[in-house]
Amino acid sequence: NAGVTQTPKFQVLKTGQSMTLQCAQDMNHNSMYWYRQDPGMGLRLIYYSASEGTTDKGEVPNGYNVSRLNKREFSLRLESAAPSQTSVYFCASSEYSGGAEQYFGPGTRLTVT
Amino acid sequence: GQQVMQIPQYQHVQEGEDFTTYCNSSTTLSNIQWYKQRPGGHPVFLIQLVKSGEVKKQKRLTFQFGEAKKNSSLHITATQTTDVGTYFCAGCSVTSGTYKYIFGTGTRLKVLA
Numbered sequence: 106n107a108g109v110t111q112t113p114k115f116q117v118l119k120t121g122q123s124m125t126l127q128c129a130q131d132m133n134h135n136s137m138y139w140y141r142q143d144p145g146m147g148l149r150l151i152y153y154s155a156s157e158g159t160t161d162k163g164e165v166p167n168g169y170n171v172s173r174l175n176k177r178e179f180s181l182r183l184e185s186a187a188p189s190q191t192s193v194y195f196c197a198s199s200e201y202s203g204g205a206e207q208y209f210g211p212g213t214r215l216t217v218t
Numbered sequence: 219g220q221q222v223m224q225i226p227q228y229q230h231v232q233e234g235e236d237f238t239t240y241c242n243s244s245t246t247l248s249n250i251q252w253y254k255q256r257p258g259g260h261p262v263f264l265i266q267l268v269k270s271g272e273v274k275k276q277k278r279l280t281f282q283f284g285e286a287k288k289n290s291s292l293h294i295t296a297t298q299t300t301d302v303g304t305y306f307c308a309g310c311s312v313t314s315g316t317y318k319y320i321f322g323t324g325t326r327l328k329v330l331a
Contacts, residue, residue: 147224147322148308150321195260202316204249204266204317207253209260211260
């Protein structure tokens with residue numbers, strides 16, 4: 106089992122460019138999450154999907170969109186990247202929302218110039 | 219909105235000394251989880267506390283959940299160099315049947331040999 110995988114590992118974008126971060130899990134989990142991590146800010150929830158077919162906003166959703174493509178995959182899209190979106194992005198999954206251990210992917214380090 | 223504060227932000231200890239990090243929520247929590255993130259790595263689940271006043275131990279680590287379910291602590295006895303990393307709490311609250319986790323800002327632990 107690979108667990109949670111994320112692509113790419115690193116990405117540099119210019120302001121205004123768009124990109125999609127990919128996440129997949131092979132644990133048959135129902136819930137998936139996207140977080141961003143900035144120095145001194147901990148992990149902040151961007152969007153989550155409690156179950157296949159549903160998505161909901163987290164603490165910092167502005168500038169992002171998500172797609173729960175199927176039970177395995179949950180993608181995060183930046184339509185028009187801004188320097189403030191420079192961060193490390195983590196995808197996570199859990200068996201269910203609200204009380205199950207979250208498994209994190211290795212992260213994507215994104216720099217927007 | 220819900221906030222989860224974690225103190226201290228940093229802690230340097232000599233190997234063998236004890237370490238404690240504290241987590242405080244502005245609202246009553248359904249449960250709280252603790253994660254550890256090694257430098258350059260991703261968060262890894264340590265434990266979940268659900269009941270008021272709950273205390274759980276994992277070898278040298280002791281986790282407590284407050285009686286009011288608004289605060290929690292992680293205590294490490296006799297730290298080792300392998301304990302180095304950032305420790306995060308994640309508080310779960312329920313709103314209209316939807317569960318959301320808010321992460322604390324983390325405590326970065328350095329252990330001096």
